[in-house]
Amino acid sequence: MNEPMPGAEPGPEDEPLPLGIARTPTGNAEVEAQLERLADADHLPADGHIEVYEDVHRGLRSALTSLDSAQPLPGPQPPAEHRPYEDD
Template identity: 60%
Template structure:
Protein backbone atom coordinates (compact mmCIF):
# COMPACT_ATOMS: atom_id res chain seq x y z
CA UNK A 1 0.00 0.00 0.00
CA UNK A 2 1.50 3.33 -1.00
CA UNK A 3 0.59 6.71 0.41
CA UNK A 4 0.88 9.75 -1.79
CA UNK A 5 0.92 12.16 1.18
CA UNK A 6 4.23 12.44 3.05
CA UNK A 7 4.15 11.08 6.58
CA UNK A 8 5.51 13.18 9.45
CA UNK A 9 8.07 11.52 11.68
CA UNK A 10 6.82 10.38 15.09
CA UNK A 11 7.14 13.08 17.73
CA UNK A 12 7.30 15.98 15.30
CA UNK A 13 4.91 18.91 15.25
CA UNK A 14 3.58 19.73 11.80
CA UNK A 15 2.08 23.07 10.78
CA UNK A 16 -1.29 22.03 12.21
CA UNK A 17 0.25 22.25 15.70
CA UNK A 18 -0.65 18.65 16.50
CA UNK A 19 1.95 16.06 17.44
CA UNK A 20 1.93 13.04 15.15
CA UNK A 21 3.51 10.52 17.50
CA UNK A 22 2.02 7.14 18.42
CA UNK A 23 0.46 8.49 21.63
CA UNK A 24 -2.63 10.66 21.80
CA UNK A 25 -2.36 13.85 19.75
CA UNK A 26 -0.92 16.88 21.48
CA UNK A 27 -2.16 20.38 20.79
CA UNK A 28 0.41 23.12 21.12
CA UNK A 29 -0.94 26.10 23.02
CA UNK A 30 0.47 29.58 23.24
CA UNK A 31 1.02 30.86 26.78
CA UNK A 32 -1.68 33.29 27.95
CA UNK A 33 -0.85 36.95 27.44
CA UNK A 34 -2.10 37.81 30.93
CA UNK A 35 -1.51 35.53 33.87
CA UNK A 36 -4.39 36.16 36.30
CA UNK A 37 -2.36 34.63 39.14
CA UNK A 38 0.54 37.05 38.64
CA UNK A 39 0.91 40.03 41.02
CA UNK A 40 -0.84 43.10 39.70
CA UNK A 41 -0.76 46.66 41.04
CA UNK A 42 -3.99 47.71 42.70
CA UNK A 43 -3.41 51.30 41.61
CA UNK A 44 -4.95 52.68 44.79
CA UNK A 45 -4.12 56.39 44.94
CA UNK A 46 -2.19 57.54 47.99
CA UNK A 47 -2.71 61.14 49.01
CA UNK A 48 0.16 62.77 50.94
CA UNK A 49 -0.73 63.57 54.55
CA UNK A 50 1.99 66.18 55.12
CA UNK A 51 3.65 64.02 57.78
CA UNK A 52 6.88 62.59 56.34
CA UNK A 53 6.82 59.49 58.58
CA UNK A 54 3.21 58.61 57.74
CA UNK A 55 3.72 59.33 54.03
CA UNK A 56 6.73 56.99 53.96
CA UNK A 57 4.64 54.25 55.56
CA UNK A 58 1.82 54.75 53.07
CA UNK A 59 4.33 54.65 50.21
CA UNK A 60 5.50 51.29 51.56
CA UNK A 61 2.08 49.87 50.65
CA UNK A 62 3.18 50.06 46.99
CA UNK A 63 5.63 47.23 47.76
CA UNK A 64 2.67 44.86 47.99
CA UNK A 65 1.80 45.59 44.35
CA UNK A 66 4.80 43.56 43.18
CA UNK A 67 4.49 40.62 45.58
CA UNK A 68 2.47 37.45 45.47
CA UNK A 69 -0.48 37.44 47.86
CA UNK A 70 1.41 35.55 50.56
CA UNK A 71 3.93 38.42 50.69
CA UNK A 72 1.28 41.07 51.39
CA UNK A 73 0.91 40.19 55.06
CA UNK A 74 4.45 41.25 55.91
CA UNK A 75 4.01 44.63 54.19
CA UNK A 76 0.60 45.28 55.79
CA UNK A 77 1.84 44.33 59.26
CA UNK A 78 4.91 46.55 58.86
CA UNK A 79 2.78 49.54 57.78
CA UNK A 80 0.21 48.89 60.53
CA UNK A 81 2.93 48.74 63.18
CA UNK A 82 4.46 52.01 61.93
CA UNK A 83 1.11 53.83 61.84
CA UNK A 84 0.26 52.56 65.33
CA UNK A 85 3.62 53.81 66.61
CA UNK A 86 3.04 57.21 64.97
CA UNK A 87 -0.36 57.52 66.65
CA UNK A 88 1.07 56.45 70.00
CA UNK A 89 3.75 59.13 69.67
CA UNK A 90 1.03 61.75 69.21
CA UNK A 91 -0.47 60.76 72.56
CA UNK A 92 2.86 61.02 74.36
CA UNK A 93 3.34 64.47 75.85
CA UNK A 94 6.84 65.86 75.80
CA UNK A 95 7.65 67.20 79.25
CA UNK A 96 5.34 67.90 82.16
CA UNK A 97 1.71 68.77 81.57
CA UNK A 98 0.78 72.42 81.31
CA UNK A 99 -0.52 73.96 84.54
CA UNK A 100 -4.26 74.47 84.67
CA UNK A 101 -5.55 77.91 83.78
CA UNK A 102 -7.06 79.58 86.85
CA UNK A 103 -10.72 80.32 86.63
CA UNK A 104 -11.58 84.00 86.68
CA UNK A 105 -14.99 84.99 87.65
CA UNK A 106 -16.36 87.81 85.51
CA UNK A 107 -18.61 90.32 87.12
Protein backbone atom coordinates in the same frame (compact mmCIF):
# COMPACT_ATOMS: atom_id res chain seq x y z
CA MET B 1 -4.88 37.18 35.45
CA ASN B 2 -3.20 34.68 33.18
CA GLU B 3 -0.63 32.33 34.67
CA PRO B 4 2.68 32.53 32.78
CA MET B 5 3.85 29.44 30.98
CA PRO B 6 6.87 27.74 32.59
CA GLY B 7 10.03 29.42 31.33
CA ALA B 8 8.10 32.40 29.90
CA GLU B 9 9.27 35.93 30.70
CA PRO B 10 6.70 38.07 32.49
CA GLY B 11 5.15 40.64 30.18
CA PRO B 12 3.63 44.06 30.82
CA GLU B 13 0.23 42.45 31.38
CA ASP B 14 1.68 40.71 34.45
CA GLU B 15 2.79 43.97 36.12
CA PRO B 16 0.61 45.30 38.94
CA LEU B 17 -1.77 48.03 37.94
CA PRO B 18 -2.33 51.10 40.11
CA LEU B 19 -5.73 51.16 41.79
CA GLY B 20 -6.19 54.84 40.99
CA ILE B 21 -7.10 55.76 44.56
CA ALA B 22 -6.33 59.37 45.38
CA ARG B 23 -4.63 59.92 48.72
CA THR B 24 -4.55 63.21 50.56
CA PRO B 25 -1.09 63.94 52.02
CA THR B 26 -1.03 63.81 55.80
CA GLY B 27 1.75 66.36 56.32
CA ASN B 28 3.60 63.88 58.56
CA ALA B 29 6.75 62.44 56.98
CA GLU B 30 6.71 59.28 59.12
CA VAL B 31 3.11 58.47 58.17
CA GLU B 32 3.79 59.26 54.51
CA ALA B 33 6.75 56.87 54.47
CA GLN B 34 4.59 54.08 55.88
CA LEU B 35 1.86 54.69 53.30
CA GLU B 36 4.42 54.65 50.50
CA ARG B 37 5.67 51.31 51.82
CA LEU B 38 2.34 49.77 50.84
CA ALA B 39 3.54 49.87 47.21
CA ASP B 40 6.10 47.18 48.13
CA ALA B 41 3.24 44.68 48.17
CA ASP B 42 2.62 45.29 44.45
CA HIS B 43 5.69 43.31 43.51
CA LEU B 44 5.06 40.35 45.83
CA PRO B 45 2.83 37.32 45.43
CA ALA B 46 -0.40 37.56 47.41
CA ASP B 47 0.94 35.43 50.27
CA GLY B 48 3.69 38.02 50.80
CA HIS B 49 1.30 40.95 51.20
CA ILE B 50 0.47 40.25 54.84
CA GLU B 51 4.07 40.86 55.94
CA VAL B 52 4.07 44.29 54.29
CA TYR B 53 0.63 45.18 55.67
CA GLU B 54 1.61 44.15 59.21
CA ASP B 55 4.84 46.13 58.98
CA VAL B 56 2.98 49.22 57.77
CA HIS B 57 0.36 48.79 60.49
CA ARG B 58 3.06 48.65 63.19
CA GLY B 59 4.74 51.74 61.71
CA LEU B 60 1.49 53.70 61.56
CA ARG B 61 0.56 52.77 65.13
CA SER B 62 4.00 53.88 66.28
CA ALA B 63 3.79 57.17 64.39
CA LEU B 64 0.29 57.95 65.64
CA THR B 65 1.13 56.97 69.21
CA SER B 66 4.11 59.32 69.17
CA LEU B 67 1.85 62.13 67.96
CA ASP B 68 -0.53 61.52 70.86
CA SER B 69 2.23 61.49 73.46
CA ALA B 70 3.86 64.62 72.03
CA GLN B 71 0.71 66.73 72.41
CA PRO B 72 -0.95 66.19 75.79
CA LEU B 73 -4.66 66.77 75.81
CA PRO B 74 -5.87 69.76 77.83
CA GLY B 75 -7.22 68.81 81.22
CA PRO B 76 -10.67 69.69 82.45
CA GLN B 77 -11.28 73.37 83.07
CA PRO B 78 -12.20 74.47 86.59
CA PRO B 79 -15.73 75.80 87.06
CA ALA B 80 -16.21 79.45 86.07
CA GLU B 81 -16.45 80.70 89.67
CA HIS B 82 -12.94 79.38 90.40
CA ARG B 83 -11.24 80.81 87.34
CA PRO B 84 -9.10 83.90 87.90
CA TYR B 85 -10.43 87.07 86.35
CA GLU B 86 -8.61 88.40 83.33
CA ASP B 87 -7.69 92.07 83.20
CA ASP B 88 -8.66 93.83 80.02
